[in-house]
Amino acid sequence: MPAAAQQTEAFRSWHRDKFSLFIHYGLYSELGGVWQGKPVKDGYSEQIYSFGIRDMSQYEPLAQQFRPDRWNADAIVALAKKAGMRSIVFTSKHHDGFCMYHSAETPFNIVDATPTRRDVMKELSDACRRAGMKFGVYFSLIDWHFPEATPISDHNADLITPAHHQYNMRQVREILTSYGPVSELWFDMGSLSPEQSEELYRLVHELQPDCMVSGRLGNDCADFAVMGDNELPTEPIAFPWQTAASLFPETWGYRSWQERGTIADKANEKIEELIRVVCRGGNYLLNIGPEGDGSVLPYEAEVLTTIGEWLALHGEAIYDTERSPFGELMPFGEVSTKDSVLYLFIRPDMAGREVFVPVNGNYLEEVANLSTSGTLDMVIRKDGLRIKMPTVMPRRHLVLALTFSRRDFVLTDKPLACPLNVANSTRIY
Missing domain, CATH: 3.20.20.80 (Glycosidases)
Structure with missing residues (x-):
């Protein structure tokens, strides 16, 4: 390619x-x-x-x-x-x-x-x-x-x-x-x-x-x-x-x-x-x-x-974003990113549960809830964020926008996947 x-x-x-x-x-x-x-x-x-x-x-x-x-x-x-x-x-x-x-x-x-x-x-x-x-x-x-x-x-x-x-x-x-x-x-x-x-x-x-x-x-x-x-x-x-x-x-x-x-x-x-x-x-x-x-x-x-x-x-x-910066899937759902903003797509089955995000909380500036007008309980630490989900979730996803002061806010060392079989484009006959 x-x-x-x-x-x-x-x-x-x-x-x-x-x-x-x-x-x-x-x-x-x-x-x-x-x-x-x-x-x-x-x-x-x-x-x-x-x-x-x-x-x-x-x-x-x-x-x-x-x-x-x-x-x-x-x-x-x-x-x-x-x-x-x-x-x-x-x-x-x-x-x-x-x-x-x-x-x-x-x-x-x-x-x-x-x-x-x-x-x-x-x-x-x-x-x-x-x-x-x-x-x-x-x-x-x-x-x-x-x-x-x-x-x-x-x-x-x-x-x-x-x-x-x-x-x-x-x-x-x-x-x-x-x-x-x-x-x-x-x-x-x-x-x-x-x-x-x-x-x-x-x-x-x-x-x-x-x-x-x-x-x-x-x-x-x-x-x-x-x-x-x-x-x-x-x-x-x-x-x-x-x-x-x-x-x-x-x-x-x-x-x-x-x-x-x-x-x-x-x-x-x-x-x-x-x-x-x-x-x-x-x-x-x-x-x-x-x-x-x-x-x-x-x-x-x-x-x-x-x-x-x-x-x-x-x-x-969705638009203008890049793939998840994490080298593995997050247990709560999906993640995209744009510049110094991290978007979390949290599944409905996480209602009432705690979500952990491996980012440096010292750089966190703002959290916006794109799905509802409610506030969320959150513990902010240098080694990650812990966010308590509401007991009633949106039918599809709860989408959060986390804005950071720096782009190096992610805490991960696992490389992203690059499977060779996709480069030649899989065909379904």
Whole structure:
């Protein structure tokens, strides 16, 4: 992972943002996880071609009925901002090879193959630019529609032939030259040679030097690592990384028969994941899957809105922060930091109990409770703080901001984790 990229303002801006929207929208959305009247329960619904069809002559005609009539790019950007997100990453092309932008490389794209002839990716990039929202692109390195890429495998780690690699190069070039500034290019799947990864990495930075490249390009050609799908690390990690998570781990693309549960429970689950990711040093990319007509499910919109309401109160402990300065997890919850401020995310099950924080209390200047207006009993010592939790805690977390007069307030000598397997970006097949 090139260290030089981590010194740029573009990288620092990406790292500070912390929370982004992933959108899986494609031809597969028209099916909603159903083929020939039956739910396809194997695999993700965006991979329904691989798990349920395997016949392109049956899949291609779906484009003739694919009408994104309810796709509203401005409304989606407004929803992302309401959720407290700082960027949007959109699926330009998934494994099925159907391009959600106007590609000159194949007629199998949303403009040339569908009745409405709308370039929804262009609409989204324009809407992001109008609203001051960063725009990123997902790009599948495997392509089940490209002749050189068949037959396909079940593990999505197919080798990329020379002809297929050049096809990918041309499509990446047209995306990076026709859709405005791209904040990150989220490559996915395939098994590339070191030379192929390096060539794509160089191409991205030649065309858009500020575009961050995801670790799934492979062969250490990346600006940040990517955990496995929905994967959360077990401890703080000392290099830049991202977790991509879906509202429903079973699928990324729209699934009509998905069991969704309550909005409150799902929002709590995703807030918990956001906290864990940020406090362990990463960025959180949370996915929704619009229906075939482009509409966002009201359930998903409500979950995002609920997360945004929480961030409106607690965002200072998330945005622009760094991982926990402690080399191990704290027993009471999670920790982030910003300059000389330490943020504590204390779990509800700590109600009535004492929390110990290994910091030099002599440097403590202020304690702010971001969750409630109540005061806390505290014992301040040079060898640590002891804070008594109230008997009634907030439903999610009690968030405290501890301000110190110096930055060297932490008492720990355990190094942070740097597991080697993450550098090449774990894939979930």
